[in-house]
Amino acid sequence: MGGVLFLLAGLGVFTTLSDVRPNWNWVGFFALFAAVQAILVGGAVATYRALGYAKGDWTLLTRGVVDPLVYFAVMALIISASGPVLYKQRLRHYAGEAAAWLKQLHACATTYAAGHPGQGFPARLDLLGPDATKCLEPLPPTGEKAGYVFTYAPSPPEAGGKIPAYSVTARRVDRVAPRERSFYMDATGVIHATSEDRDATTQDPIVQ
DSSP: OHHHHHHHHHHHHHHHHHSSSOOHHHHHHHHHHHHHHHHHHHHHHHHHHHHOOOTTHHHHHHHHHHHHHHHHHHHHHHHHHHHHHHHHHHHHHHHHHHHHHHHHHHHHHHHHHHHOTTTBSOSSGGGGSTTTTOOSOOOOTTOEETTEEEEEEEOOOOTTSOBOOEEEEEEETTOOSTTOOEEEEETTOOEEEEOSSSOOOTTSOBOO
């Protein structure tokens, strides 16, 4: 039973380390398990001292302490080998979702501008959403999607009120690793990215 619980706890740590942000539910479970394990071992030692040692008791007690440590060592090896790989995959997944949404935005904004030659590009993203053109998947009020915060900025309108361009940035929420990228896109549809802790600009490398 202890081995099963320890493997479950190890799986929680594995999930936490392979994610971009910690899974605090699993961290809490692991901490609770560690506390219960310590209490059980302490209780066993106290009981054996109170009742007196019988032949073989010390061997059983030792195995009760050593076996979980062995499980932990095996799980630590698995995590150290696989955790970084899954972590990089998760970063690529989030970045891919952010880039895909930017491409969708560009397609919708370009279609909107073509259909509204007097207005140009949309002044607000909700003009592309489900209550308007129904082209773009809407963002929540926080502007957060796929672990990124998106900020849309239309250019100042021309004399006739037409908006000739726009720009949009995407920054990671709770950035925790130096290789996490931020994105920038303008009306050309070209996406730029940087791994620095700042907004991306047109001076940054182009995302192929």
